[in-house]
Amino acid sequence: FFVKDEQVKGVQVFIVGSDVRHISKVLRMRPGDCLTLIDEAGTEYEARITQIAPERITCEIVTETSVNREPPLEVILCQGLPKGDKLELIIQKGVELGVTRIIPVSCTRSVVQLTEEKAAKRRERWQRVALEAAKQCRRNKVPEVSPLTGFDEALQLIPDGVLAVIPWEDAVGTGLKKVLRSYNNRGQVWIFIGPEGGFTEAEIEKAKGKGVVPVTLGRRILRAETAGIAAITMVLYQLGD
Numbered sequence: 168f169f170v171k172d173e174q175v176k177g178v179q180v181f182i183v184g185s186d187v188r189h190i191s192k193v194l195r196m197r198p199g200d201c202l203t204l205i206d207e208a209g210t211e212y213e214a215r216i217t218q219i220a221p222e223r224i225t226c227e228i229v230t231e232t233s234v235n236r237e238p239p240l241e242v243i244l245c246q247g248l249p250k251g252d253k254l255e256l257i258i259q260k261g262v263e264l265g266v267t268r269i270i271p272v273s274c275t276r277s278v279v280q281l282t283e284e285k286a287a288k289r290r291e292r293w294q295r296v297a298l299e300a301a302k303q304c305r306r307n308k309v310p311e312v313s314p315l316t317g318f319d320e321a322l323q324l325i326p327d328g329v330l331a332v333i334p335w336e337d338a339v340g341t342g343l344k345k346v347l348r349s350y351n352n353r354g355q356v357w358i359f360i361g362p363e364g365g366f367t368e369a370e371i372e373k374a375k376g377k378g379v380v381p382v383t384l385g386r387r388i389l390r391a392e393t394a395g396i397a398a399i400t401m402v403l404y405q406l407g408d
């Protein structure tokens with residue numbers, strides 16, 4: 168479970184919010200049981216439950232170790248909004264692999280076009296998926312799932328001087344592998360992946376205009392959900408750990 172600095176007081180940790188119900192009702196843990204807790208600075212605690220109250224669980228720290236499971240660079244995935252619940256899979260696997268932030272992007276060929284209200288509801292769900300995945304793989308930080316963003320707006324978010332790539336089936340000759348080999352800045356890498364129908368020529372041109380490099384992921388066409396997961400893996404294989 169993730170804890171904030173203010174929840175840790177001396178040898179005690181106080182768990183509040185929805186985790187209280189999860190621990191006491193879903194996991195049915197009792198005083199004496201042990202939990203693994205991670206704070207924002209990457210300190211991991213083995214903590215024993217001493218008291219369970221309706222609003223708060225009190226734990227006593229048994230051991231404390233410093234761990235860093237975050238990659239040495241930030242990987243930002245701008246994912247063209249796919250159909251159904253595919254984005255959930257992409258978020259879950261992306262978080263396990265080490266993605267820093269996922270920006271769902273509304274593209275010209277996104278089949279699903281969400282209203283603002285629906286997009287906000289979905290985002291809550293997507294953020295919960297990220298939280299659960301981060302807990303499961305013991306990340307130090309929970310990656311952010313940003314609000315649904317338009318393609319042009321997503322391009323505007325790219326900071327100057329970072330590597331940004333746009334995997335595109337027609338980018339013959341420029342492999343992501345080759346681009347990554349010649350990049351040795353450990354700052355950020357931005358990846359744009361299209362929805363099921365891919366990007367339009369106009370979107371590729373706009374991206375190029377912003378300095379985003381069209382790259383191929385190989386000779387086979389990957390599904391939208393496979394492409395994002397594969398690209399994150401390639402980036403962190405080459406530049407991360």
Ligand code: SAM
Nearest residue numbers: 334335360361364365383384387388389391394
């Ligand atoms: N509709 C496209 C087609 O039939 O050629 C395929 C789009 S693909 C399912 C979805 C996204 O995955 C693409 O927009 C691209 O970003 C990425 N992608 C999939 N395979 C790729 C490859 N071999 N090279 C580069 N990008 C790829």
